[in-house]
Each structure stands twice: as C-alpha cells, then as structure tokens.
Amino acid sequence: MSRKALIAANWKMYKTPAEAKAFVEAFLPLVANQTRDEIALFPSATSLTTVVAATAGSNVAVGLQNMHWAEEGAYTGETSAAMLKAAGATHTLIGHSERRQYFNETDELVNLKLHTALRRGIVPVVCIGEVLDEREAGKTADVLCTQLRGAFSGIAPEAAAPIVIAYEPVWAIGTGKTATPEIAADAHKIIRREVAQILSPAIAESVRILYGGSVKPENASALLTQHDIDGALVGGASLKPDSLAAIVNY
C-alpha cells in the first residue's frame, strides 16, 4: 500500500504575519506542480489566519504547533481546537519535544490532545523521540513504545486513520546531527510494529511516519526514499522558501 508523504514545516517561534505572508508568496510558485506529497505549514498562532488566507486554493495546508485539549476555559495563553478550525487550520502538532522539554507536556497531555484532535476532525501529528542518553543506553525502542502507548491510550482503531506520527530523535533537532537513513528507518520499523500491536495491523500499514531532526535539502532524498519514512517534519530548513521547496521537490 502506498502512503502519501507529508512534508510539514514547523516554524516554531519565528515569523511575524508579514514575514509569513512573504514566505507563502515566494513558496507557492516553487511547489505549484507538486502532487506527489502533501505539504503543511505550521506557523505561530498569530500568523495562522494570514497563512490560511495566503494559501487559500493552493496545495498547501496549515496547522498549529500546539493545541489545548479542553473545549474552552480559563487556560491563559492556550488555543482550542474550535479556534484552530475557525481560523481555517486543519492540522496540529502534538507533543513536540520542545513542548515536552520546556512546557512539561507529558504523555498524558499528548493523549488528551490526541483525543480532542480526532474528535474535532483535526489531523494530529504526534511527535515522539528519544534523547541522546536514552539512545546511548540502548533504550530507544522502550522510549518510543512508551510514548506511543501513552499517546494512543483509549484511541479506537476505527478513529485512528487521520493520525500522523513524527519520529524526531531529540539529539537531531536543531543540532545539525541528522539520524542516518538507516537509524531513522530502524526507528520507523519499531514504531510501525508497535502501532500494529496498540491499534491494528491495518493502521500500522496506513499510518504515515515522518522523520524530523535537521532535515535539509542535502539529506532529504536519502531519508525520504527509505521505505518506512513517509515524509518529514522540518524546522530550521523550513524557514526559507527555496530551502523548503527543495525538500518538497527532492
């Protein structure tokens, strides 16, 4: 079965609305003929409506980098699923390692957010990955499986089809150290095997598993041609239109 790849751009805390608009205007012509893969931009919340408007009618979707699990409430600084949808976004990142590291996002919160995203018809990109100490201690598989079990707790296989998983080894994020295609492919195999156990073999076969961590134009093709790698979550190299376009058009 062939899975349509997703190239996702995580802009993190970069770009004002004006900068985001300028990016989209330069980027769209560079990927206008791209039908092989899906493309999604994840701007900051303040640029969401600008990017939605600028990408209208194009082959580029828009998502938020983080979403709260509650319908609404006294959660200062947070964004709800309803707000995300009303702004015209269709995707959300969940459990990015920076959220886990700096904002105490636990597997329990990831799970709550995943339930909310699926209930609300938002495509969730669930991020998992081991830190360097865990890899060096030979615990990568354990860590990935624990994160997956936490994230998918109580998710019915029938509801799981929209889920996208991003494998992002934390030691490769923003460091310039990319996992080799073999290391990434190995982790993706582990993840797919675990998804078969937790959800179902059919979901394991269809779920898209993205690789993230210092993806750039120079290494995109070696990573994205691996059988179990179904796209990329790109941080630093997604901030320039030509660089992201080169990854999309690898």
Ligand code: PGA
């Ligand atoms: P990077 O970030 O491409 O800058 O390593 C990836 C990510 O954090 O999603």
